[in-house]
Amino acid sequence: MIEIRELTVQFGAVRSLNEVTFEFPMGTCGLIGPNGAGKTTFFNALSGFVKPKTGSVRVFGTELVGMRAYRRARWGVRRTFQTEQAIQELSVFDNVRMVHEQSASGGKGRIAAIGRAIEFVGLASVANKPVGTLSAGERRLVELARAVVGSPKLVLLDEPAAGLPDEETRELSGLIRRIPEEHGALTILVDHDMDLVSSCCSTTAVLDFGRLVAVGPTSEVLRDQRVIRAYLGDEEVAS
Amino acid sequence: MSVKTAGTRTAGATLQAIVPPRLWRDRSLLIGAIVVVVVFVAGPLGMNSYWLQASTVAIVYALIAGGAGLLVGRVGLYSLCQIALTAAGSWMALRLGFGTSLPFPVIILLSGAFSAVLGIIIGLPSLWVSGLALALLTLMGASAITLVLTVIHFPNGGDGILGYSETGQGAPALARPLIGETTDGYFRYVLVVAAIVFLIVWLHLKSRPGRSWAAIRQSPASAQAAGVNITLYRVWAFLLASFIAGVAGGLLAATGGIYITQFPVQDSIILLAAVLMAGAYSLWGAVLAALLMKFIGAAFSIWNVPPGLLLMLFGAGILQSLLQSPTGIFGQLSTDLPKLWRRIRRGHRPAEEGRA
Numbered sequence: 001m002i003e004i005r006e007l008t009v010q011f012g013a014v015r016s017l018n019e020v021t022f023e024f025p026m027g028t029c030g031l032i033g034p035n036g037a038g039k040t041t042f043f044n045a046l047s048g049f050v051k052p053k054t055g056s057v058r059v060f061g062t063e064l065v066g067m068r069a070y071r072r073a074r075w076g077v078r079r080t081f082q083t084e085q086a087i088q089e090l091s092v093f094d095n096v097r098m099v100h101e102q103s104a105s106g107g108k109g110r111i112a113a114i115g116r117a118i119e120f121v122g123l124a125s126v127a128n129k130p131v132g133t134l135s136a137g138e139r140r141l142v143e144l145a146r147a148v149v150g151s152p153k154l155v156l157l158d159e160p161a162a163g164l165p166d167e168e169t170r171e172l173s174g175l176i177r178r179i180p181e182e183h184g185a186l187t188i189l190v191d192h193d194m195d196l197v198s199s200c201c202s203t204t205a206v207l208d209f210g211r212l213v214a215v216g217p218t219s220e221v222l223r224d225q226r227v228i229r230a231y232l233g234d235e236e237v238a239s
Numbered sequence: 240m241s242v243k244t245a246g247t248r249t250a251g252a253t254l255q256a257i258v259p260p261r262l263w264r265d266r267s268l269l270i271g272a273i274v275v276v277v278v279f280v281a282g283p284l285g286m287n288s289y290w291l292q293a294s295t296v297a298i299v300y301a302l303i304a305g306g307a308g309l310l311v312g313r314v315g316l317y318s319l320c321q322i323a324l325t326a327a328g329s330w331m332a333l334r335l336g337f338g339t340s341l342p343f344p345v346i347i348l349l350s351g352a353f354s355a356v357l358g359i360i361i362g363l364p365s366l367w368v369s370g371l372a373l374a375l376l377t378l379m380g381a382s383a384i385t386l387v388l389t390v391i392h393f394p395n396g397g398d399g400i401l402g403y404s405e406t407g408q409g410a411p412a413l414a415r416p417l418i419g420e421t422t423d424g425y426f427r428y429v430l431v432v433a434a435i436v437f438l439i440v441w442l443h444l445k446s447r448p449g450r451s452w453a454a455i456r457q458s459p460a461s462a463q464a465a466g467v468n469i470t471l472y473r474v475w476a477f478l479l480a481s482f483i484a485g486v487a488g489g490l491l492a493a494t495g496g497i498y499i500t501q502f503p504v505q506d507s508i509i510l511l512a513a514v515l516m517a518g519a520y521s522l523w524g525a526v527l528a529a530l531l532m533k534f535i536g537a538a539f540s541i542w543n544v545p546p547g548l549l550l551m552l553f554g555a556g557i558l559q560s561l562l563q564s565p566t567g568i569f570g571q572l573s574t575d576l577p578k579l580w581r582r583i584r585r586g587h588r589p590a591e592e593g594r595a
Contacts, residue, residue: 047464049463049464069464070463070466070468070469073463073467078465079464081460081461085457085461085464087450087457088457089453090450090453093259094450097450098447098450098451098453098465099466101447101450102451102466102467111258112254115254115258118257119257127259128257
């Protein structure tokens, strides 16, 4: 599980995260909120890209605050970004290998782990093709393979379905649901697509203006009046 | 979903099919080996001493361009101090050559190590800055090296730590190895050293450092999120490129008398321009950059063409690259030539296709 305690991230006078406290159990969990709510800042704080002013982040009992970004990745924190990050000139295999070889020992186990990740996302037939020759959907899957290769403990998915058609989003949601069971990683999904969040996440937290608005079972959270108000605004809700 | 279809197609794909072929089965390695053998055997034939000397210098510059291309094309670091580091390598090679009786290969390696140390010092800002700021900082570092070398001069067999004597014999060259004493022999010697260095760089690019560099160039944040220690790999890249520049400087010191005027600071800018124009993403691009830089330069000097025209030519080349082919001339060739070959084999006629 992941325990967030009074996490505050401040840029100058702006508090992007304001004393956020909640827990996520093992499984696939969602983090939603309007634009500017602090979702990506939360991911950045978990990844080690921004230093929290106060607070702690414990994942399966290990404190992450204070650990350097690349060491967190080697420990087992993986993430995808809103923009595509798969390396165009490398093959699918080498993209996934690049992540795995940073954190795990070599040998035959490595090849098998990379192979499992590529087969998990269904790209075995194009494993040796350069990523630049693949479709947008396939490139997204390469990023997912990079996130799950080896033994990740925490997988952070930042709008993985952005720009994908509905059918591809549905199939991606199937893969996301399988991550905790097949790869043993707690998965946190940030997305504006509520259907995707509902279909993947057992537990969901809602941020608005850097504060935690609600946390709990996804179906209940999405019906919460405070959450509806955060998305639509007070006037829209009243009308 | 197209990707899912692909996955379904290969549900039974074995691990064997996913694993890429072994490095030694890479086609580019075979092509490189063939080119080296052909140039080794046939290169010096039919060339007079002027062109043989120009070719030797071009191979040395291919090494320098390879280092610059590694930094720019693979790691995304714009360094403008490679020529100055080459000069530093030449200085160290001459100092060791006149002051000790070390074998030539050891002198070359120590020259590389000397430039590598200097390169790391100059490249340290790359840990905090990149792009234009890094280019300017490295240019300042290059100016500092050039200034120091102008003051202390290249060693000419004099005494003391600097090895320079006002009454010395001009600028004597570094003694060549026994197997490379003749112009032909030294051409082949330099070719073999260049082949070994390019092989080392190629092995880097095909293994963990190369993949880590590619990740850093794509996005430092994404690389960190993948577990890449960007400090380590940026320093590593600077170290390797600077070492290569130092080795090149050592080789250059044995081609003839060395003067500081051979290493103007602006040559680093011309080198970068040539690398970007020829193709910074490929080692062949580095070879092409050196050929363009040195052969066109040598031809211009025979034809009494003003050397400034070379800069204008490279400027036009960069403009063409930026507008038409970001991967440079070699990148464009490697895309277009196979297409052309396929058309020739098929007997393809675009005009007929258009009518159809």
